[in-house]
Amino acid sequence: MNESDLLEELTIKDLLDKYPYSKEFFNINGLPIDDVKISIRDYINSLGYVFLEDMGLNQEDLLKRFRSFMDRMKAIREEPAFNIRDITILGGRNKSEKPEEIDLKICIGEIICIVGPTGSGKSRLLADIEWMAQRDTPTRRQILINGSVPPRDWRFSVEHKLVAQLSQNMNFVMDVSVGEFITLHAQSRLIDNSEIKTQEIVFHANQLSGERFDMNTPLTSLSGGQSRALMVADTAFLSTSPIVLIDEIENAGINRKKALELLIGQNKIVLIATHDPLLALMGNKRIVVKNGGIKKVINTTSNEKKGLLRLTEIDNILMKYRESLRNGQLLEIGDELLC
Amino acid sequence: MKLITVSGPPSSGKTSVIIKSIGELKDRHLKIGVLKFDCLVTDDDNLYAAQNIDSRVGLSGSMCPDHFFVSNIDDCLNWAIGQSYDILISESAGLCNRCSPHIKGCTAVCVIDNLMGINTPKKIGPMLKMADIVVITKGDIVSQAEREIFALKIRQANPDGIILHVNGLTGQGAGELATLIETATEIETLVGKELRISMPSALCSYCLGETVIGLNKQMGNVRKMKLD
Numbered sequence: 001m002n003e004s005d006l007l008e009e010l011t012i013k014d015l016l017d018k019y020p021y022s023k024e025f026f027n028i029n030g031l032p033i034d035d036v037k038i039s040i041r042d043y044i045n046s047l048g049y050v051f052l053e054d055m056g057l058n059q060e061d062l063l064k065r066f067r068s069f070m071d072r073m074k075a076i077r078e079e080p081a082f083n084i085r086d087i088t089i090l091g092g093r094n095k096s097e098k099p100e101e102i103d104l105k106i107c108i109g110e111i112i113c114i115v116g117p118t119g120s121g122k123s124r125l126l127a128d129i130e131w132m133a134q135r136d137t138p139t140r141r142q143i144l145i146n147g148s149v150p151p152r153d154w155r156f157s158v159e160h161k162l163v164a165q166l167s168q169n170m171n172f173v174m175d176v177s178v179g180e181f182i183t184l185h186a187q188s189r190l191i192d193n194s195e196i197k198t199q200e201i202v203f204h205a206n207q208l209s210g211e212r213f214d215m216n217t218p219l220t221s222l223s224g225g226q227s228r229a230l231m232v233a234d235t236a237f238l239s240t241s242p243i244v245l246i247d248e249i250e251n252a253g254i255n256r257k258k259a260l261e262l263l264i265g266q267n268k269i270v271l272i273a274t275h276d277p278l279l280a281l282m283g284n285k286r287i288v289v290k291n292g293g294i295k296k297v298i299n300t301t302s303n304e305k306k307g308l309l310r311l312t313e314i315d316n317i318l319m320k321y322r323e324s325l326r327n328g329q330l331l332e333i334g335d336e337l338l339c
Numbered sequence: 340m341k342l343i344t345v346s347g348p349p350s351s352g353k354t355s356v357i358i359k360s361i362g363e364l365k366d367r368h369l370k371i372g373v374l375k376f377d378c379l380v381t382d383d384d385n386l387y388a389a390q391n392i393d394s395r396v397g398l399s400g401s402m403c404p405d406h407f408f409v410s411n412i413d414d415c416l417n418w419a420i421g422q423s424y425d426i427l428i429s430e431s432a433g434l435c436n437r438c439s440p441h442i443k444g445c446t447a448v449c450v451i452d453n454l455m456g457i458n459t460p461k462k463i464g465p466m467l468k469m470a471d472i473v474v475i476t477k478g479d480i481v482s483q484a485e486r487e488i489f490a491l492k493i494r495q496a497n498p499d500g501i502i503l504h505v506n507g508l509t510g511q512g513a514g515e516l517a518t519l520i521e522t523a524t525e526i527e528t529l530v531g532k533e534l535r536i537s538m539p540s541a542l543c544s545y546c547l548g549e550t551v552i553g554l555n556k557q558m559g560n561v562r563k564m565k566l567d
C-alpha cells in the first residue's frame with residue numbers, strides 16, 4: 001500500500017490535524033466539510049453526481065486530484081533549499097551584435113551594482129539572470145550556477161524560485177491587511193506558525209521606512225516607501241531565493257543602506273540596477289552596461305569607499321529633513337551641509 | 340497538425356502571450372494559424388494581423404459560445420490542414436468560469452494574471468484546473484511575495500499542470516512556452532475526440548428565444564435555487 005492509499009483512509013479530522021495545508025484542498029475545490037469523522041475516500045464517494053458534474057469531475061477524478069494535491073504539497077515542503085555558492089555571467093553580444101567579452105563570477109554575500117544610461121540594458125541583464133539564460137535571449141548570454149549549467153526544470157519551479165525580484169514598477173494589489181499578507185506568504189512557503197516571522201518582518205520594515213505602519217494597515221494603502229520597505233523585509237525573511245535582483249528603487253524613500261544590509265545579512269547575492277551613487281558604492285563591484293552589453297566591471301576603490309562615508313552622512317541629513325517635513329516642523333538647515 | 344487551446348478570463352493576456360510565443364515559433368520556421376472565439380466583437384484579429392499572423396474569428400452571437408466552439412472546431416482543424424499549418428492555436432475568453440474548451444489529447448493552456456486576486460484560482464473551474472499548462476502573466480507589476488502566493492494557489496488548484504510565468508509585454512518566458520507547444524501531440528482529426536468536460540446543459544425555453552418571465556414559460560432543462 002503506498003502513502004496516497006493511506007492518506008485517503010484517514011478521517012478528515014486526522015488529515016487536517018496532520019497536514020494543516022490539506023484544508024486548502026477542500027477550499028480551492030469548493031468542497032464543504034460537514035462530518036470530519038469520515039474518511040476522505042468515504043467523503044468523496046458521498047458526493048453526488050450533479051454536484052461533481054457541475055465541477056466537471058467524477059469521484060475517481062476527484063480522488064486522483066486529492067492524491068496529486070497531497071503529493072505535490074509534500075514535495076514542495078520537502079524540497080531542499082538551494083545550495084548556491086556563486087553564479088557566473090558569460091558574455092553574449094550587444095545590440096550591434098558585437099561580442100561581449102565577459103566572464104564574471106559573483107559569490108554569495110556580494111552586492112553587485114549595474115550602472116548605465118536608460119535603455120542600455122540594465123533590466124535586460126537582470127532578466128537574463130532571472131531566466132538563467134542559456135544563450136536563448138536577445139543578448140545570447142549564458143548564466144552558470146555553481147560553475148555549471150543549471151537544470152532546465154529550475155526555470156519551471158514556481159515554488160522554489162532561484163531569484164526574487166524587487167522593482168520600482170511593483171505594487172501590492174492584494175486586498176488584505178499587512179499581517180494577513182505575511183501570514184499568506186508564510187503559508188505559501190508551507191510554514192504553519194508564522195507569528196514570529198510576521199512580527200520580525202513588520203519590525204524591520206518599519207526600520208527601513210520613516211512612516212510607521214502595523215499589522216492592521218491595509219496592504220494597498222501603504223505608501224510607495226512603506227511598500228518598498230515591506231517588500232525588502234519580506235524578501236529578507238520569507239523568501240528562500242538566494243539571489244535578489246533590485247531594479248531602481250532609489251526614489252522609494254527608504255533607508256537604502258539598511259535595506260541592503262538586511263538582505264546581505266540573510267546570505268544572499270544582491271544585484272542592483274541603479275543610478276544612485278550611495279547604492280552604487282555599497283557594492284563591491286559595479287557592472288557598466290552600454291548598448292546592451294557589459295562594457296567593463298569596476299571594483300569599488302578604497303577612495304570611493306571613503307567617499308561612501310561622506311555620502312551616507314549627507315543621505316542621513318536628507319532623511320532627517322524628510323522626517324522633519326513629515327512632522328510639520330521647520331527645516332533648520334545648518335552648517336552640516338558645508339564641506 | 341497540433342491544436343493548442345488557449346483559454347482564460349478576459350484581459351488576462353491571452354493574445355499577448357500567443358503573439359509572443361508565435362514570434363518564437365516563427366523563428367523556428369513553423370507555420371501557425373490562430374482562431375479567435377468570442378461572443379459579440381473582438382479586435383484581436385487586428386492585433387494578429389499587425390504581427391503578420393493568419394487568424395480567423397468565430398463570433399457566437401446569441402449562441403452559447405462553448406457550444407459554438409465545439410460545433411466548429413473540427414471544421415477549423417480541416418481548414419488549418421488545408422492551409423498546411425504546423426500548429427493551430429485557438430484563443431477563447433472564458434465566458435463563464437465553469438466551461439472550458441479543452442479537448443482530451445490536445446494541449447490545453449490557461450492564461451491567468453497576477454492581478455486577479457487570490458480567490459480567482461478557486462473560482463475558475465475546469466478551464467484552470469484541467470489545463471496542461473497554466474501561464475501566469477503580469478508578474479512585472481505585483482510584488483514578488485504576491486506572485487509566490489498566487490502561484491501556490493494555482494498549484495493547489497491544478498496539482499499536475501506545468502506552471503509558467505510569461506511576461507506578455509516583454510515576452511520573457513514565451514520561449515519556454517513555445518518549446519512546450521512545439522512538443523505537443525500531433526493530431527490528424529478531431530472527429531471522435533472528446534471534450535475534457537461536458538458543455539453546460541442548456542436546453543430550456545429561453546435557449547429557444549423565450550423572453551417572458553414566469554413559471555408557465557419555463558420549459559425543458561430548468562434548475563431551481565434553494566432559497567430557504
Ligand SMILES: Nc1nc2c(ncn2[C@@H]2O[C@H](COP(=O)(O)OP(=O)(O)O)[C@@H](O)[C@H]2O)c(=O)[nH]1
Nearest residue numbers: 349350351352353354355476477505506507508
Ligand atoms: N504589465 C503587463 N501587462 C500585460 C502583460 N500581459 C498582457 N498585458 C496587458 O494586458 C492587456 C490585456 O492583454 P490581452 O493579451 O489583450 O488579453 P486577452 O484579453 O486575454 O487576450 C493588454 O493591455 C496587455 O498589454 C504582462 O505580462 N504585464
Ligand SMILES: Nc1ncnc2c1ncn2[C@@H]1O[C@H](COP(=O)(O)OP(=O)(O)O)[C@@H](O)[C@H]1O
Nearest residue numbers: 093094095118119120121122123124138139292
Ligand atoms: N544585447 C542586447 N541585444 C538585443 N537587445 C537588447 C540587448 N540588451 C538590451 N536589449 C534591449 O534593449 C531594451 C532596453 O533595455 P533595458 O534593459 O530595458 O534598459 P535599462 O533597464 O538600462 O533602461 C530592451 O528592450 C532590451 O531587451
Ligand SMILES: [Mg+2]
Nearest residue numbers: 122123247273
Ligand atoms: Mg530598466
Ligand SMILES: [Mg+2]
Nearest residue numbers: 353354383430
Ligand atoms: Mg485576446
Ligand SMILES: [Zn+2]
Nearest residue numbers: 405435438539
Ligand atoms: Zn459556459
Ligand SMILES: [Zn+2]
Nearest residue numbers: 541543545546
Ligand atoms: Zn436555456
